[in-house]
Each structure stands twice: as C-alpha cells, then as structure tokens.
Amino acid sequence: MGFKGPVDYSLYLVTGRELLPSGAAIKGGVTIVQVREKTTDTGEFLKVARKTKEICHKYSIPVLINDRVDIALAMGADGVHVGQSDMPARVARQLLPPGSIVGVSTNTPVDVTAAIADGADYIGVGPIWNTQTKVNHKTLLGPRGAGVVLNALQGSSMRAVAIGGRGLDGVAVVSAIMASRQPREAARELSNIVRAYTSSSLPVFSGPSTASLKALGIIQAAAGLLAKIREAGPLIHQITNTVVVNQSANVTLALGASPIMATAASEMEDLSKVSGALLINFGTIGDKSGILEAGRWVNARRNPVIFDPVAVGATKYRFETSQELMNAWQASVIKGNPAEIGSGCIVGTSVAVFCAAANLVGENDAEQYLVKGDMFVGAISGILAITVASELAATREDVKGSGTFLPALIDEIYNLTPEKIIDRAQIELHP
Ligand SMILES: Cc1ncc(COP(=O)(O)OP(=O)(O)O)c(N)n1
C-alpha cells in the first residue's frame, strides 16, 4: 500500500463492479480510481476491489476505497475516500499504512477546515451540479458555492477535485464514463477536456480575448453582427417579465431575429435545440422551474444565456433566487442597470440577439468553453444597437414624449443598418 510518486487527480473515476472485467475506461486516460460499492456485501466488495486494483496497477493508477477502511486494508489499496458521516480522516490515517492517500468529501468551508486539520491529502468538493448518481446528496454548490468552499483552503497545499462537475485539480465522475456505451472513448474525451482546461490560459467563459480589439474594431464587429442577424434570423428564447413581453418580442423582430416567449419547464429541452440564445429576465418572478431547466439545457448546447436579474437587491427573495439560478446554470452575460429598477429590459433582449449572432460566427470549438462566440462583443453590440436607435428616435419630430418614443424606437431598430452603427456608435476603452 502507499502509492509512489505524485498523484494525478485530473481524471478521477468513481466506480464499482461496472468497471470490470475489461477496465476499458482506464485506458482512456483515467488517472485515479475510487471503488465505490454502496449496496454489496463485504465479501463481494472485497472481490471487486481486488480485481480493480489488479487492472489499475497494470497502468500505475492508484486505487482508493470508498468509506471502507477495512476493505482498503484487506486488499492493500492505495488509500481511502471518506464522507462526512464516515470514519474521520484522522482515524483512517492512523489505521492505514504510511503514505496512504486519504480523501474527504466536503460541502462547506467548515468541512474543508476539518479536512485540513485531519491531515487529508485531497478533498472532493461537491456536488457541483445535479447528479442522478447519488441520492440524498448535500446542497448543490454550483460554481459560486464551490468557490466559497475552496476559499477555506487558504493557501494550504491540499489538492481538490470537483464531483458532480468539473474543475480544480481534477474532476471526479461516475456516470460520464460508466454510463457510456464506450467508456474508453468517454474517458479519453474527458481526459482531453481536463488537459485542455488545465493547460489553457484563455478566459473560460467568453472565448478569445478581446483585449486587443480597439474601439473601432468592436463597432465594426457590431455592424457585422447586425448583418448576420438579418441574414440568419436566429430564434431568441426569452423568459422575461410580464411588463415587457410585448416590447421585447417587437424589438427582437425589428432587429431581424425571431422571439419565442415560452415558460413551461417541459418544453425547455426542445427549445434549446432550436434557439440561438436564451434571455432570462426575472423582473416578475413566478414559477422558477422553467428558468432553472432552460439555462441548463442552453449551457449544455453551448449557446449564450443572458441573465437580467432585475431589481436583484430590492428583496431578499430576488437575491436568493438569483443565487439559486446561478448555481443551476452559468450565465454568459449578466446584464444590470446602474439602479437595477425599472427600465432597460429591451437592452437585455438586444444583447441576447447579438450574442446569438456572435455565437453563430464564433469559431471557438474547444469544448471547455461555455459558448462558441465572443460574448463581450455580443453584449457591447446589443447595447450599441439600442443606443444608436434610441438617439435616432429621440430626435424625431413625431416623438412628443414617452408614449410616442417607444414605437419610434422600434421603427429605428427596424431601420438600423450596419452603416448607421459604424457612423454613429461611440465607444471609449479604458485600459
Ligand atoms: C471524490 C469524491 N468526492 C465525494 C464523494 C462522496 O462521498 P460520500 O459523501 O462519502 O458519499 P458516498 O460516495 O459514500 O455516497 C466521493 N465518493 N468521492
């Protein structure tokens, strides 16, 4: 027992008898294995663990045992993984031979502090996203919650893997490999993703850096995106507040895209297949289930999710809901107004339309990116389009006040051209 050399946590497979007999997944790039058998008798668990070790050690991959220190001792595992209600890591460490790997499940900063004090080698942080594999799991952390838990590491040298998600020193997965018909290929694909992710210095959420684009370049890109919208007419799914549904649909049409304002959770998967972007504006929050579902499906298709958390600071309910949503999916663009009360919802629509176009022209094929296009340029372009159209509408003679302004604005959006954007848009970059 006692794995020699540095442990590579990057593709951590949590599995049981399913791995046997071929161990195909191992050959696809798995770097460490945990044997997790939740319902088997001790004798059977021991057999599975022994066979797993036989396969893994052929490839110099360390084998850990979930929960059962006795099994680990009996078959000479390289270590154990224990949960919060299992044998404490400190006690497991005392029982196991020197050099054994001890990992602990963590879901809160308090768990992390205890794992450090107990001398664990690594922590499993999670669950990050929803999982079908573990019932009665702890609170889903989402990326933000995982960040809070990881803050508790405070410069300690503890390693960390995300479970029910991806990131950190590695990912710990069950079904992504074991439920695949081609586990070896599934493992290879994940391994490539993890490797690309950990060796990449590019920002993960917005695609290629736009830092080098000067103001004029962004304005030209905005003009190009307007032309793309007119050519491709992307469908923009909007779950927006009841006050602005009509205006948002008209703005979408005026820009050259098509609106769909569906809210039922059961249609979100189908809609994610045909829409180019999703706008979520929770100005009049009702049933959250559709919103939760929609973002997940759109993330999975690598299309933009534009989140407009209207008046997020106005009530505790809004604040908590925004956290719940952002723990369920990842926004590509978060749109806010300075005061975040009242106006500006159609800006969110315009941003969603331009982000859809940015994603259409995006060439960012690497799987580790949330979207394919440049969301920075998409977001700025959406704002520029509304700004230029508003300025044109405001100077019209037929506009006498806010009642006549809105139809004039929609007309100006309809009549907006790439040339008008180039002529009138202004951007200042502050490095
Ligand atoms: C790497 C990793 N992280 C977390 C867990 C979950 O462990 P636990 O909380 O003990 O739950 P069970 O696995 O026993 O259901 C894990 N197994 N591996």
Ligand SMILES: Cc1ncsc1CCOP(=O)(O)O
């Ligand atoms: C064991 C465990 N602990 C937290 S989530 C989880 C299961 C993760 O499984 P999957 O990778 O299939 O979501």
